[in-house]
Amino acid sequence: MLYQAEFWVAVAFVLLMAVFAYFGIHHTVLKALDHRAARIKAELDDARQLRDEAAKLLAEYKARHAKAEGEAQEIIAFAKAEAERIASEAKTKLEDFVARRTKTAESKIALAEAQALADVRAAAANAAVTAASAILSQSVTGSVADDLLTKGIAEVKAKLN
Template identity: 35%
Template sequence: MAETNAAVQQGLAHEGAEVTGAETHAGTEHHAEPLLLGFAPPVSIVSASMLVLIAILVWKGVPKLLAGGLDAKIAEIKAQLEEAKTLRAEAEALRKEYADKIAGAEKDAVAMLDHARHEAEAIVAKAQVDATETVARREKMAQDKIGAAELTAITQLRNQAATAAAAAARTLIAANHSAAADKALVDQAIAGI
């Protein structure tokens, strides 16, 4: 243990000498540059490590891998752009198709409306003709009924007149004719046969 204490004190004395040596150079401060494992400064070792790492990466083909990955990504993006162009062309075609269908539907609607108007005009014209014919037919039926009623009334009037005349004739004949006049008439009628 005594040896270790002596070694520690000797190391401390050595450090003290370096510190005092750094302060004694003409009033300027100089720092001792640390060495890594006693070879070179750490900056050189880090630089050398980076160069070795870059060399290993180049040797293993990492730049080719990165370039290949980027090329693959570029190819994928190009494919997506082509697909987008295709989809846009399809959408334009669909839009045009639907615009044509809409225009066709509008033409069909106008044609159907014109057809419906013509049919309505034809129906109205036929209804007017039918109404005129119906009025004429009913007017003729009414005239026929009036004629039949007149004929019936005339017939009834004649029948009543004939009945009245027969009754009057009977009364006159009964009043003015006698049995001898009747016998003469009967004989005259028999002689005419």
């Protein structure tokens, strides 16, 4: 038994443990493990706190995004309504402008027609007077002719004008 390696390894292990116990190494190892456990626990607490803050920030940004989205939709709806209103006003103004221009053109046309009709009547009256005076001057002579001519011209002018 004294010549077996396992025996001497067991003896050395027991002696090593006795030396460690004598110098209080086990207390040092336990303190180091306790410190490490406390440090890990603190890191985990910090990580939880950071995760909670991140979740809070995420919720806040989502709320801001939703609010901004709603405001954008309101702006778009207002712009569409404003564009429709402006288009409607422009259409109404254009229709009024076209109606006024049409009335003005129609009144100018009517005035031109009346002027042309008056010019035609005057030209016809002058032509009739000239023709009547030419016919009467050739067929009737003397004072009777002059009276008839004057009377006929007056009648024609009165009827045509």
